[in-house]
Amino acid sequence: MELPVFSPSSTQTFSFCPRKWALEKQGWKSRYIHYPELCAWLGSAVSASLEVWNVSKQLGLQPDVDVCVDSGVRSIHEAFDQAMTQGRRITDEAFYAGLFEKVRTAVALYTKHDPLAAYDVVAVEQTLPDSGKARPDVVVRDAQGLMVVDYKVKVNLAAQWMEKELSKYEQYHNMLHYCWKVGTTRYAIVLIVLGPKQTVKFQPYSVSSEYGPIWLGDAQHAWAHMGAHMAIGIDTFTAHELAGLAGNIKHLDEYGQCGFYKACVEYGLNEALMGVDYVRTKKEVIGA
Numbered sequence: 076m077e078l079p080v081f082s083p084s085s086t087q088t089f090s091f092c093p094r095k096w097a098l099e100k101q102g103w104k105s106r107y108i109h110y111p112e113l114c115a116w117l118g119s120a121v122s123a124s125l126e127v128w129n130v131s132k133q134l135g136l137q138p139d140v141d142v143c144v145d146s147g148v149r150s151i152h153e154a155f156d157q158a159m160t161q162g163r164r165i166t167d168e169a170f171y172a173g174l175f176e177k178v179r180t181a182v183a184l185y186t187k188h189d190p191l192a193a194y195d196v197v198a199v200e201q202t203l204p205d206s207g208k209a210r211p212d213v214v215v216r217d218a219q220g221l222m223v224v225d226y227k228v229k230v231n232l233a234a235q236w237m238e239k240e241l242s243k244y245e246q247y248h249n250m251l252h253y254c255w256k257v258g259t260t261r262y263a264i265v266l267i268v269l270g271p272k273q274t275v276k277f278q279p280y281s282v283s284s285e286y287g288p289i290w291l292g293d294a295q296h297a298w299a300h301m302g303a304h305m306a307i308g309i310d311t312f313t314a315h316e317l318a319g320l321a322g323n324i325k326h327l328d329e330y331g332q333c334g335f336y337k338a339c340v341e342y343g344l345n346e347a348l349m350g351v352d353y354v355r356t357k358k359e360v361i362g363a
């Protein structure tokens with residue numbers, strides 16, 4: 076039987092905590108939209124803007140920066156509208172209001188220095204086949220072959236932390252997943268930093284020949300478990316069944332306390348109590 080393949084973000088969540096993955100699959104979200112999620116909106120908006128930029132280049136057209144920015148602004152409005160429809164609330168209105176200008180700044184910075192200017196654009200935001208809907212920002216080509224590129228945005232990153240930030244993407248799961256499906260060992264991160272000093276950093280990497288096969292084994296191991304959970308209907312898992320999943324006992328991710336800390340630790344996965352701090356965005360209901 077063919078093994079299932081899950082998206083890079085879903086696999087990352089499952090690897091961090093199967094219970095968090097299950098809660099997200101059931102549509103649970105924090106009622107409150109905090110700084111990290113707003114930063115994610117900004118990252119998506121910049122990617123949407125640069126999608127227009129790269130498609131124009133691919134078609135041999137002169138990209139229009141304002142049209143690119145409009146696409147990013149639309150992406151933020153869509154995220155906002157969806158969040159409001161779901162009954163969610165933004166906790167930092169001032170930061171939210173500043174996102175639009177940040178998109179403009181990021182796009183202006185990137186397009187002024189376009190680090191991919193010397194490459195041919197091969198694919199832009201294209202969903203890769205049989206990949207769990209994996210969708211790299213852009214695939215480019217030069218004389219050495221194909222390279223997968225993803226954009227990242229940091230609102231603030233002091234120069235002394237640049238190296239540490241870029242080291243996060245060494246043998247980074249999402250990029251290895253893309254490379255595996257694209258059939259290349261080359262990938263790059265374009266890091267757009269908005270402050271305190273504005274900069275665009277292009278950082279190439281290559282998939283380690285030693286680690287690549289181990290990574291694939293690890294990923295397939297996770298996918299087999301995820302597939303087994305899906306087969307028994309994780310969307311309708313009861314609180315008792317959710318509790319039976321192997322939770323991450325540290326409850327800490329790269330931003331600090333896991334967003335489901337209250338759900339697990341304070342509310343014991345009791346759906347009625349969770350309603351105070353969380354919304355459920357899917358129709359299925361957790362059984363008794």
Ligand code: SF4
Nearest residue numbers: 092095322333336339
């Ligand atoms: S609080 Fe802990 S157990 Fe619950 S979803 Fe987050 S990491 Fe997993």
